[in-house]
Amino acid sequence: MGSETNLTLQDVAWHDAVGRLIETLDQPNFWTALVRLLRRYVPADNWVVLIFSSGKPQVLAESPGLDDGLDLLFQEYLKGLYLLDPFYLANREAPKSGLFRLEDVAPECFEQTDYYQRYFRLNVLADEVHINVQLDAERTLSLSLGSQAPFSTEQVALLGLIHPWVAALMRQRSVFEQELKHAPELPPNWENHLESTALQISSSLSAREMEVGRLMLSGCSNKEIARKLEISAETVKVHRKHMYSKLGIKSQSELFLLFLQAQE
Template sequence: MGSETNLTLQDVAWHDAVGRLIENLDQPHFWASMTRLLGRYVPVDSWVVLIFNPGRPLVLAESPTEEGGTDSLFQDYLKGLYLLDPFYLANRESPRSGLFQLDDVAPECFEQTDYYQRYFRLNVVADEIHLNVQLDPQRTLSLSLGSRCRFSQEQLALLRLIQPWVAGLMRQRCVFEQASNSAPAAEPSTDWQERLLSPTLQISSALSTREAEVAQLMLSGCSNKEIARKLAISAETVKVHRKHMYNKLGIKSQSELFLLFLQAQE
């Protein structure tokens, strides 16, 4: 007697949908079709496809707003807030393929940052997952899935199960992405210290390179202990750098530092 076939109707539907996606790899609606398919199994409220690189992230596709227009908050992200994005920072620190949840990459004090309160909480709301495909040492293709609710363990397990299918489709799609193949090289990130110390801010005293590094890590949500580990210095030295930085900039809080950062993006 032959072995039983345990293939379910849901399995058949998944493979049929993947087959159609393969046939439509060269179509402009590919990314929207793929995220709709994922949404059948793991509901998402927003999505964006981008390429992380040493410069500003390159956006390939994004979910439409309810009004059908441009998402102003996401435009702020592209102007410079990406420099505080835990997914961007984690990828630049250690680029690799895989599935990453916010909890995997967020610094210890992320939810206390102005970036979280003024951007992330309003734009993504509760949770975010990235499906990353490393294209080469400098570039990583990333599908970001945002949700108003925390992703459950069952949803995460399902995404990990289908990740090889999704990653394969993402990699094959890149062949047809004119934006990533023919566009000029991505605009390099302006040095963060130069952004913060833009002449329009009328700040006379420049921060040292180390003080600027501490500032960025603070704004991204790193605790003193995390900053010390990343920069291979002591936690006490971190406090000294913070004090000197605040004195130079004439500020007294991290919120004031974030406002200076925003002004430097304009």
Template sequence: MGSETNLTLQDVAWHDAVGRLIETLDRPHFWRSMARLLGRYVPMDNWVVLIFGAGRPQVLAESQDEDGGSDSLFQDYLKGLYLLDPFYLANRESPKSGLFQLDDVAPECFEQTDYYQRYFRLNVVADEIHINVQLDLDRTLSLSLGSHCRFSQEQVALLRLIQPWVAGLMRQRCVFEQEIKRTPEPAPDWQERLQSPALQISAALSTREAEVAQLMLSGCSNKEIARKLAISAETVKVHRRHLYNKLGIKSQSELFLLFLQAQD
């Protein structure tokens, strides 16, 4: 007597959908089809496919706004706000494949950061998950899923279950993705921005002060900055005080405003 099968109709539907998705690997609408498939199982409000690397992120595909156009706030992200993105920073620090939740990469005071206040809560809104595929030492293909509410444990578990399928399809798509072959735009230089003559800064920041400024803008606490730079928390405080004096400011919010001015 044959053994019982535990295959459900939902399993059959998933495998059928993946088969159909494979058929579109060389089609322009592949990423939209993948996002639509994932949305059947894990509701999302926005998505984007990026190449994280040494330069400015490359956008391969993104969800559209209600008018069918590109999200204007996301353009600010590409102009420089990505430098404050915890997912981007985590990938630059330790690039690897896998599924990453916001809680895995966000600093302990994330909701108090300018990145959260000026971009994340307005664009992504509540939660974000990335499925990353490391292409080589310098480049990572990343599928970002954003939601207006927190992803549930069940939804995250399901994404982890199907992540190998999704990652495999993402990697196979690279064969047909011409955008990946282009040389990425160089990333803006933090120290150059913070020393811009347009800001009328009287004294240039040292390399270490610029590093501290970047980590501050990313939402890192003094303790986290100390750990990342292998210096003491007291030394971090000294660098903060010096860079504030040099820039003629008194707060982290003022530092962020200088950063935005230097983008223009």
């Protein structure tokens, strides 16, 4: 006797949809069609397709803003806020393919940062997942899905099941992306701008102080910063104290405002 095949209508629908999607690999509407398919299984309120590299992220496609206009908050992200994005930072620290949840990459104090309060919860909303495809040693193709509510365990598990299909389609699509052929813009030199913007600087910030400041703004606790930089937590506090003194500020919020000014 032959083995019994348990094929559901949902299985048939998925394979039919993927087949249709393959036909659009070289078409302008591919990314929209892919996200539309994913939304049948996992709700997403916004999305963007990016290339992460050592330079400024390159946008390949994104969900439209209000009235199909430009998403102004996302433009702030591209100007320099991406330097505080936990997904961007995690990818730069260890580029690799896979499915990543916000809780996988967010620093310990992420929800307490000005970046989270002033950008993430307004633009990305409550939760985010990324499907990453590492194209080479330098570049990672990333599909971000944002949601008004946290993704459930079941939804993340479902994304994990279909991830190999989606990643394969993304890799095949990369062949047709013209943006991949252009060199990415370099990140803004916000360190130098901080020094020229602050009014009460006694001397230049050291490279280590700048690194501590960036990690603080991204939501890393003193212990996380100490681990990443291989120094003690007490040394982190000393660097922070010196940085605040040189910049003439007293809080992380003031440092974030200087960071924003550096993008203008």
